[in-house]
Amino acid sequence: MAGERPDWLAEQAKYYRRRAAEYDTTSTPPGDRVKPESDILRTELRAFEPRGRVLEIACGTGSYTVELVPFAERITALDVSPEMLRLARRKVPSEKVRFVEADIFSWTPDAHYDVAFFSFWLSHVPPSHFEWFWEIVASCLAPDGRVFFADEGRHALWREEFVDPEEAVVRRRLSDGSEHHAIKMLWDVSELGARLRGLGWDITVRSTGAFYWGAGTRST
Numbered sequence: 001m002a003g004e005r006p007d008w009l010a011e012q013a014k015y016y017r018r019r020a021a022e023y024d025t026t027s028t029p030p031g032d033r034v035k036p037e038s039d040i041l042r043t044e045l046r047a048f049e050p051r052g053r054v055l056e057i058a059c060g061t062g063s064y065t066v067e068l069v070p071f072a073e074r075i076t077a078l079d080v081s082p083e084m085l086r087l088a089r090r091k092v093p094s095e096k097v098r099f100v101e102a103d104i105f106s107w108t109p110d111a112h113y114d115v116a117f118f119s120f121w122l123s124h125v126p127p128s129h130f131e132w133f134w135e136i137v138a139s140c141l142a143p144d145g146r147v148f149f150a151d152e153g154r155h156a157l158w159r160e161e162f163v164d165p166e167e168a169v170v171r172r173r174l175s176d177g178s179e180h181h182a183i184k185m186l187w188d189v190s191e192l193g194a195r196l197r198g199l200g201w202d203i204t205v206r207s208t209g210a211f212y213w214g215a216g217t218r219s220t
Contacts, residue, residue, distance in 0.1 A: 012182045045117075061088050078100050105136070150211060201219060
């Protein structure tokens with residue numbers, strides 16, 4: 001139909017499949033100016049202690065899966081990209097981890113988890129899918145389950161332009177010169193916290209420069 005939006009989630013999945021081989025190099029380049037802030041996210045995750053049965057959404061190459069292994073009893077790590085999962089399996093050869101190729105929006109939870117964790121994924125959820133995504137998270141958790149997430153927020157180093165501002169879509173270019181699209185919703189911390197409270201979550205969101213993290217539970 002004329003004027004119908006592309007399937008931005010599908011376009012984003014194609015982009016990350018193509019980006020997998022260069023993801024670790026390009027996401028944390030030598031001399032990364034925000035590495036000290038990124039280190040704070042890992043410190044906060046360790047302090048959170050993600051114990052028990054852990055669900056990791058959009059695990060990518062396993063960069064944060066390695067942080068879960070020392071705490072978790074079992075980890076189910078989801079990603080839509082088989083290329084990302086191949087790299088993650090090499091990076092995290094732990095018997096605790098079960099890697100699953102799946103789209104979180106069509107995946108059916110096979111258990112109730114003690115912790116739901118996702119890093120640098122919430123910004124890739126289209127604004128139109130925000131409430132739906134948190135309904136999925138709630139359906140995955142045990143009654144006393146906890147959530148921890150970390151991501152990139154609004155900051156002065158941001159240089160990308162939106163091609164679909166309503167759905168927070170940006171244009172990306174890979175090292176081979178190919179152009180792609182990804183969703184990049186840059187949440188304001190106070191706005192995000194308010195939205196989550198409105199959906200019935202008791203989550204505290206804090207920021208550190210370019211990044212933010214949140215931790216909490218469903219409201220009782």
